[in-house]
Amino acid sequence: MRKLLLSSLAFAIVLNFAASSPQNGQPASGWDLLRKIVLIPGLSSQEGKVMDFIQSTLPSSLKVQRDAKANVWFTVGEGKPHILFVAHSDELGYTVDKITPQGTAILRARGGLLAQTCEARPFVIHTAKGPVEGIIQPKPDYYLSQTALDRAGAQTAAQNPPQSQPSPARVPAQKPLPSPAQKPVPAQAQTPPQGQIQARTAAPAAAEAFEVYLGVSSEQEARALGVAEGDQVLIKKKIVDLAPDIMSTRAVDDRAGCAALLAAALRIDWSKIKTKTVTFAWDVEEEIGLNGAQALAKILKPDYVFAVDTFVSTDSPLESKRFGYAVLGRGAVLRSIDTSNVTPKTEIQKVAKIAEARKIPIQIRNSRGGNDGSVFVADGAVDIPLSWPGAYAHSFIEKIVKSDLEALTNLIAAIVEEWK
Amino acid sequence: MNKKKLSIFAGAALLVVFGAATAAPFEIKDLIRDLISIPSVLGNEEALAAKILSYLPKDITEKDNLGSLFARFGTGEPKIAVLTPLDEYGWFVSGITPDGYLRLDRSGQPHPNFDNYLLGHPVVISTKKGLLYGVVSQPAMHLLTRERREELRNFSLDMAYVDIGVRSEEEAKNKGIEFLDPVTLWPDLSVLANDKWAGPSLGQKAACALVLSLAEDLGKAKLSQEIVLSWMAQTKFSARAGGARSSLGAIRVRRTLQPKRVIIVDVVPADRGEKSPAFGKGPVLILPKEGGLKLKEAVEAIAAENQISLQSQTGAESALLNAFAGEEALTLALPVKFAQTPSEVVDLKDVQSLKTIILQLLQSGRVK
Numbered sequence: 046m047r048k049l050l051l052s053s054l055a056f057a058i059v060l061n062f063a064a065s066s067p068q069n070g071q072p073a074s075g076w077d078l079l080r081k082i083v084l085i086p087g088l089s090s091q092e093g094k095v096m097d098f099i100q101s102t103l104p105s106s107l108k109v110q111r112d113a114k115a116n117v118w119f120t121v122g123e124g125k126p127h128i129l130f131v132a133h134s135d136e137l138g139y140t141v142d143k144i145t146p147q148g149t150a151i152l153r154a155r156g157g158l159l160a161q162t163c164e165a166r167p168f169v170i171h172t173a174k175g176p177v178e179g180i181i182q183p184k185p186d187y188y189l190s191q192t193a194l195d196r197a198g199a200q201t202a203a204q205n206p207p208q209s210q211p212s213p214a215r216v217p218a219q220k221p222l223p224s225p226a227q228k229p230v231p232a233q234a235q236t237p238p239q240g241q242i243q244a245r246t247a248a249p250a251a252a253e254a255f256e257v258y259l260g261v262s263s264e265q266e267a268r269a270l271g272v273a274e275g276d277q278v279l280i281k282k283k284i285v286d287l288a289p290d291i292m293s294t295r296a297v298d299d300r301a302g303c304a305a306l307l308a309a310a311l312r313i314d315w316s317k318i319k320t321k322t323v324t325f326a327w328d329v330e331e332e333i334g335l336n337g338a339q340a341l342a343k344i345l346k347p348d349y350v351f352a353v354d355t356f357v358s359t360d361s362p363l364e365s366k367r368f369g370y371a372v373l374g375r376g377a378v379l380r381s382i383d384t385s386n387v388t389p390k391t392e393i394q395k396v397a398k399i400a401e402a403r404k405i406p407i408q409i410r411n412s413r414g415g416n417d418g419s420v421f422v423a424d425g426a427v428d429i430p431l432s433w434p435g436a437y438a439h440s441f442i443e444k445i446v447k448s449d450l451e452a453l454t455n456l457i458a459a460i461v462e463e464w465k
Numbered sequence: 466m467n468k469k470k471l472s473i474f475a476g477a478a479l480l481v482v483f484g485a486a487t488a489a490p491f492e493i494k495d496l497i498r499d500l501i502s503i504p505s506v507l508g509n510e511e512a513l514a515a516k517i518l519s520y521l522p523k524d525i526t527e528k529d530n531l532g533s534l535f536a537r538f539g540t541g542e543p544k545i546a547v548l549t550p551l552d553e554y555g556w557f558v559s560g561i562t563p564d565g566y567l568r569l570d571r572s573g574q575p576h577p578n579f580d581n582y583l584l585g586h587p588v589v590i591s592t593k594k595g596l597l598y599g600v601v602s603q604p605a606m607h608l609l610t611r612e613r614r615e616e617l618r619n620f621s622l623d624m625a626y627v628d629i630g631v632r633s634e635e636e637a638k639n640k641g642i643e644f645l646d647p648v649t650l651w652p653d654l655s656v657l658a659n660d661k662w663a664g665p666s667l668g669q670k671a672a673c674a675l676v677l678s679l680a681e682d683l684g685k686a687k688l689s690q691e692i693v694l695s696w697m698a699q700t701k702f703s704a705r706a707g708g709a710r711s712s713l714g715a716i717r718v719r720r721t722l723q724p725k726r727v728i729i730v731d732v733v734p735a736d737r738g739e740k741s742p743a744f745g746k747g748p749v750l751i752l753p754k755e756g757g758l759k760l761k762e763a764v765e766a767i768a769a770e771n772q773i774s775l776q777s778q779t780g781a782e783s784a785l786l787n788a789f790a791g792e793e794a795l796t797l798a799l800p801v802k803f804a805q806t807p808s809e810v811v812d813l814k815d816v817q818s819l820k821t822i823i824l825q826l827l828q829s830g831r832v833k
Binding site for chain 1: 566577578584585586587598602604605606608609617630653655656658659737745802804808
């Protein structure tokens with residue numbers, strides 16, 4: 046029986062490896078690469094494992110370089126123009142700031158997640174001993190209504206009257222709230238009908254107040270699990286398949302960009318790139334200040350930079366469609382105006398022409414957010430960000446459609462081959 | 466057959482062989498893992514009921530028209546019932562927008578901030594075509610104004626839109642969506658240190674697993690009285706009768722079974738202040754305002770014999786216990802940390818301790 050089990054296991058492992066390897070000589074698709082790379086932990090400034098994956102996926106013939114920050118890149122060809130494609134590998138999350146005597150881990154934020162969506166959720170601390178699961182504790186009074194909180198607050202105030210009034214100089218200046226005349230109060234914010242309990246209106250805890258419960262009751266036990274200050278703490282990731290070709294998960298921004306770049310790198314016949322210089326780069330620390338790109342900008346001086354990053358789409362029921370309305374499923378996006386860059390119209394038209402010739406669907410839109418390419422503009426580069434339409438940006442449910450990623454990959458390959 | 470399919474087939478075959486060779490069918494941990502992924506929203510408990518029934522011999526089980534399950538062992542008086550809720554808090558599909566997003570509503574009243582946990586997270590919709598996955602839309606962080614962020618702090622079902630990856634109401638219906646389909650949080654089971662697990666509705670699922678785990682032992686035992694295990698549907702509705710608030714599901718079970726001795730296996734929120742049980746200090750014995758003393762004596766004696774630390778509460782308001790007012794009844798509860806959140810924490814040692822107490826109580830004939 047044991048031999049049968051072991052043989053079956055070996056058989057399954059071999060076949061699974063074969064199944065995930067390129068089939069019939071075809072390189073892995075951007076979608077397949079994304080489904081793997083999106084699950085790898087890689088908080089800003091701790092992107093090592095993601096870069097390991099990227100490096101190990103690229104063929105050795107491409108002479109990949111890696112700097113002290115863990116930026117990874119390769120360059121092919123020679124001459125002008127020098128075109129650079131860059132995607133960032135880091136993601137949002139937290140680090141362990143300290144461990145309490147009770148064995149919980151206090152967190153520090155790295156990047157902008159919506160704090161209220163983290164409460165009472167499972168997170169993973171990536172320690173030197175391996176992943177350790179924990180729960181970000183909800184506020185102690187999470188189960189109380191606003192009415193109950195107000196009542197408790199009033200009781201506390203009555204029991205503890207202030208001893209003296211603070212001097213006016215010590216009261217911090219307050220930004221005035223919107224006047225009630227300007228902002229009509231929605232019905233649900235008024236006194237609830239009898240019998241209904243009003244949900245709380247108090248602000249959720251700031252990220253710095255988050256504590257992770259690990260199931261232990263002392264600092265010693267927590268450290269014995271492997272937890273240490275500086276460890277990256279990320280949501281327990283899962284890929285939610287809304288459809289066979291639509292997924293939702295954390296870190297699509299910008300692992301989709303990384304995957305598209307990887308897939309294009311595997312697809313392009315690099316031996317034919319001779320009359321221009323092409324660099325593909327995967328950089329670090331974009332979410333905390335474009336730091337990786339700044340390091341690369343000291344050594345790479347491209348004429349054009351194509352930052353491959355999320356297009357923050359308003360294709361969602363909670364967003365105004367006034368801008369940013371790039372529809373998921375309708376193709377790649379030229380992120381023509383964002384918070385850090387305005388792409389010249391002549392360059393937009395160049396890309397659009399290439400896309401049209403190859404029948405690659407694209408959308409030309411504007412949205413918000415900065416991009417790594419903007420760092421190279423001061424040295425003379427033109428920044429032309431390329432994207433896919435992504436809904437729910439910087440949430441745990443970032444959404445992407447397979448055909449859009451495919452269009453982006455094809456667009457990258459087309460630009461490499463056609464750009465003059 | 467291509468390589469990928471062959472690989473999946475080989476893996477599945479391996480799992481079947483391994484499963485047959487190694488799993489104990491009523492191991493509590495395995496039962497909890499099995500049950501946590503099955504939704505059982507108040508009024509829609511049939512999937513969980515079917516799963517529990519699949520573990521039990523057909524000739525000892527029955528269901529009522531509310532959805533409650535019963536498994537009977539032994540004969541003789543007085544009849545003892547071991548009861549636990551089958552239902553959990555959740556939502557249901559109350560609308561579909563023209564562009565295919567689902568709207569939600571909820572039955573039952575958990576704590577006031579329960580709906581907040583939906584924002585920006587995946588959910589599971591139980592449809593006639595099987596389980597479907599969706600995500601509750603969240604505005605992009607880059608586009609959040611200060612005003613919008615304030616609004617989100619008061620997140621309510623009015624702002625909840627479930628994205629299932631379609632573009633129209635027709636597409637949603639083609640996927641199997643119907644009005645009133647139950648909706649639950651993603652059944653994320655987290656394994657923490659020291660035998661503590663966390664997940665949505667984990668306390669209730671652990672209680673169901675605990676009661677189910679009794680069945681195997683009871684099926685083999687020589688019993689001197691009738692014992693009925695019951696998983697009660699719709700316990701989170703109140704029965705509309707005079708007197709103290711009573712659970713509808715429990716009242717119905719009382720009328721069906723008419724037990725003389727009642728042990729309710731439930732969950733109790735822990736770490737909520739002075740009057741609340743503490744997490745990590747053992748299971749909780751909850752007595753009604755009157756009665757239950759004989760059972761209490763027997764439970765405490767067994768706990769002492771097995772060196773099980775027991776916390777106790779008397780006179781706590783309990784809709785389940787109120788349903789059995791006048792009978793010899795008490796509750797044995799699992800203390801749960803972060804109750805009614807996506808990550809309820811249960812100490813598996815408490816689950817095992819309760820199983821030990823209840824099984825010895827039932828097999829010993831001390832409850833006469």
